[in-house]
Amino acid sequence: MSSTKPRHESARTRKRKQGWRTADGSDIHELYELSVQDPDNEVSIIKQIWEEQRGRPCQSIREDFCGTAAVAMRWVADDPSHTAVCIDLDDxxxxxxxxxxxxxxxxxxxxxLSIIKGDVLSTPTDSVDCLLAHNFSYYIFKDRKRVIEYFQTARQGLVEDGLFILDCYGGSDSFVEMEEARDLDGFTYVWDQDSYDPVTGDVVNHIHFHFPDGTKIQKAFTYEWRLWTIPEIREMLLEAGFSDVKVYWEGTEEDTGEGNGEWAAVESGEACEGWIAYIVGVR
Ligand SMILES: C[S@@+](CC[C@H](N)C(=O)[O-])C[C@H]1O[C@@H](n2cnc3c(N)ncnc32)[C@H](O)[C@@H]1O
Structure with missing residues (x-):
């Protein structure tokens, strides 16, 4: 979701990459982790937000929509006092x-670490310091009633000074039907914004993986979401009972205009083509 446009690989690069990976035998969950996730970064953001918003360390997290549980695993490995519960529907x-x-x-x-199979709307767990809903997974809830129900459930799962950290994406490119390719180590990750409906706000996005030998895994993952905006998410968090909402925005590299990996709580953002932000619901 960066603003990098697809690049054509040179014949030389294609040759060098041949045989690195091919569709046959590739593991889509491994490729997903390699292309989409950065658990070290997520752990460091959680710590930064806790330091700034609460002035105490966070110990227990719950990772909703956990998928491969990459963040929860990184969290428990990070410190012997850390605990994590993670929940996903998919066996x-x-x-x-x-x-x-x-x-x-x-x-x-x-x-x-506890890994639980369940629906985030109906799987109560012991209260945690911090609840995470990452990679926009709650966009699966397409109407306000459902999102607010989820946010209320999340709030109930938090200790008294708990924080709910969600991410979200947007920018002018997010309303455009387009593909964006990123070359990674031995394969290409393709983010395909297949459809956007301006009336409903519904989007259908796919992730494809392409390989140097020309083989492909098309539609390795498909997401049918409502593209929520920050003001809508903020309003729904407040309606769900959160006492305050903070928005963390990424700084910009001066020379490239890309994100610089430094996050700060802001009152307003920038109208760039593509951005990702963290939203914090303060219980
Ligand atoms: C976009 S993936 C997110 C994976 C991971 N959290 C990440 O950050 O990359 C969405 C995950 O949410 C799960 N999911 C969808 N609806 C759910 C629900 N109601 N309760 C629990 N998990 C759900 C799916 O099975 C899928 O693994």
Missing amino acids: DVLAWARARLPERLDESQAGR
Whole structure:
């Protein structure tokens, strides 16, 4: 979702990459983690937000819509006091996450992580310091009533000074039907904004993976979402009972105009082509 436009690979690059990966035998969850997720960065943002908003360390998190549970696993590995619960509906991705526990976590770390199969709307857990809904997964709820119901459920799952951290995306490019390709190590990640309906706000996005030998995994993942805006999300969080809402915006590299990985709470943002922001619901 950066504003990088697709680049054509030179014949030389194609040659160099041949044989690195091919569609046959590639694992879509592994490719997803490599192209979409950055758990170290997520852990560092959680810590920064806690430092700035609460002045105390966060210990327990709940990762809703956890998929491969990458953030929760990184969280428990980060500190012996950290605990995590993660929830997802999908048996396949949870089995994938569970199968990787032994190679990713030692016994003590794994003992501080619970992976639960369930619907985030109806899976109560012990209260946590911080609840996460990342990679825009709550956009699956397409009407205000449903989103507010989810936000209320999230709020109920927090301790008294708890924080709910969500991410969101937008910018002029997000309303355009377009594809964006990013070359990664041995494969190309393609973000395909297949459709956007200006009347309903509904979007259909796909992730495809293309390989140097010309093979492809088309529609490895498909997301049918409502493209919510920051003001709408803020209003729904307040309606769900959160006492305040903070928005964290990324700084810009002067020379490239790309995000610089430094986040700050802001009162207003910039009208760029593509952005990602963190929204914090203060309980
Ligand atoms: C976009 S992926 C997010 C994966 C991961 N959290 C990340 O940050 O990349 C969305 C995940 O939400 C799960 N999901 C969708 N609706 C759900 C629900 N109501 N309750 C729990 N999980 C749900 C899907 O199975 C899928 O694994």
